[in-house]
Amino acid sequence: MAETGTDIHKAQQLLRQGKLVAIPTETVYGLAADATNVTAVSRIYEAKNRPSFDPLIVHLHDVSQVEDYCRDVPEIFHRLYQKFSPGPVTYILKKTERIPDLVTSGHNTVGIRFPQHPLTRDLLKESQLPLAAPSANPFGYISPTSAAHVEEQLGRKVHYILDGGFSKIGIESTIIDLSNETPRVLRLGGLELEELESVTGKIEVNTSSSNPKAPGMLSAHYAPSKPVLLGDVQKLIEENRQKKLAVLSFHKKYDHPAVRCQLWLSTRAQMREAAANLFQSLRELDKLDVDLIIAEPLPEVGLGRAINDRLRRASHR
Ligand code: TXA
Numbered sequence: 001m002a003e004t005g006t007d008i009h010k011a012q013q014l015l016r017q018g019k020l021v022a023i024p025t026e027t028v029y030g031l032a033a034d035a036t037n038v039t040a041v042s043r044i045y046e047a048k049n050r051p052s053f054d055p056l057i058v059h060l061h062d063v064s065q066v067e068d069y070c071r072d073v074p075e076i077f078h079r080l081y082q083k084f085s086p087g088p089v090t091y092i093l094k095k096t097e098r099i100p101d102l103v104t105s106g107h108n109t110v111g112i113r114f115p116q117h118p119l120t121r122d123l124l125k126e127s128q129l130p131l132a133a134p135s136a137n138p139f140g141y142i143s144p145t146s147a148a149h150v151e152e153q154l155g156r157k158v159h160y161i162l163d164g165g166f167s168k169i170g171i172e173s174t175i176i177d178l179s180n181e182t183p184r185v186l187r188l189g190g191l192e193l194e195e196l197e198s199v200t201g202k203i204e205v206n207t208s209s210s211n212p213k214a215p216g217m218l219s220a221h222y223a224p225s226k227p228v229l230l231g232d233v234q235k236l237i238e239e240n241r242q243k244k245l246a247v248l249s250f251h252k253k254y255d256h257p258a259v260r261c262q263l264w265l266s267t268r269a270q271m272r273e274a275a276a277n278l279f280q281s282l283r284e285l286d287k288l289d290v291d292l293i294i295a296e297p298l299p300e301v302g303l304g305r306a307i308n309d310r311l312r313r314a315s316h317r
């Protein structure tokens with residue numbers, strides 16, 4: 001068991017000693033270490049069982065720290081920062097040598113995020129530490145949206161869990177690559193594409209797993225241990241009627257004897273609520289005595305895009 005609490009001084013002390021601390025953010029919980037301490041950073045990869053080719057995001061308190069860790073910062077960054085940070089967006093920028101290669105898996109760019117959760121903002125402000133933090137789950141599994149989720153899976157590998165309650169957004173940050181002439185989205189996430197485009201104009205989205213710029217966007221990811229099928233729910237139920245089924249839908253109710261349990265992402269059909277419930281629901285269904293989880297895709301707009309992206313990866317075999 002890891003100690004859990006809200007003591008940012010304790011968290012800061014442990015981070016300065018090179019220890020791992022789980023931190024709450026509005027998207028998902030992160031597994032944090034001092035980004036400038038290579039030994040500490042190597043503990044993140046070890047604890048998550050994460051391949052070293054998959055780079056980490058660095059969390060900062062505010063824009064005044066950016067020049068320390070990034071160079072050739074383009075003007076578009078400042079416009080996006082003004083509008084969306086702190087918040088659920090990560091900027092890929094060219095890095096300075098103060099960011100160790102281990103953090104970026106040898107890339108000359110680094111992902112920078114300014115999280116919004118007040119507890120983590122206090123920690124970042126007090127400590128002024130750059131915190132390298134991936135989502136606090138074993139590699140490939142569902143991301144955690146509460147302190148209990150972190151405890152369940154990484155309790156023995158982390159020194160302290162800063163408990164900030166449930167993550168309000170519940171889906172990881174949107175990643176935008178600003179290290180080239182033309183901005184590109186590498187991961188759909190908590191900041192809606194439409195919002196982003198209100199500043200950038202029409203933007204290219206490349207979230208494919210073969211994209212060498214986002215090595216972590218593997219086809220199979222965010223996955224429960226039970227198989228997930230994504231598609232027309234009624235049809236999938238019929239095709240698998242011999243099995244014990246669980247259904248995860250947006251708001252519709254599906255009745256069938258083979259369905260042992262159904263969860264709704266939002267009975268009011270709200271995207272925000274659906275995103276906030278997504279990972280918690282997948283976790284719950286994964287614990288049931290069923291053979292298969294059948295999931296319904298959401299409308300492909302706003303946060304629905306990011307939710308569908310996670311469901312597709314969760315269902316990839
Ligand atoms: O919302 C979030 O972004 C959460 C919270 C904790 O901040 N963090 C998170 O980290 O989701 P992680 O490590 O689970 O996902 C980060 C993704 C990975 O797919 C990684 O490959 C990509 O960001 N990434 C990190 N640095 C990159 C870089 N320099 N270039 C391209 N992709 C990068």
Ligand code: MG
Binds near residue numbers: 134
């Ligand atoms: Mg992750």
